[in-house]
Amino acid sequence: MIRHVVFFTVPNDGNLDTVRKGLQILTRIPYAKHLEIALNRKTDPASKEVDVVVYGEFVDDAALAAYKAHEIYAESIRRVKPLREMRFAVDYDTSQAFVTADEEA
DSSP states (O other): EEEEEEEESSSSSGHHHHHHHHHGGGGGTTTOEEEEEEEOOOTTOOOOOOOOOEEEESSHHHHHHHHHHHOOOOOOOOHHHOOOEEEEEEEEEEESSSSOHHHHO
């Protein structure tokens, strides 16, 4: 499984809801096994920069590529990119991840 995690910063708080809604349309794309769009609670005092998080799970790289090639993905970029400042994305294969002992069983 591939996990796709994206962090966004939104410099103008007045645009935060618009960015969240622009990202929520991604949930209509059929290729994700699981997809969440959430506002950062900002409870960690050392890291309050991130405003919005996208978390997705995909069965393989092909599913992630199909998700990114979908027209709704392009529409989300069109809506969100002008309003966000930073975007950090991470994709990783869970079969290559280190896990706790409880998760291995």
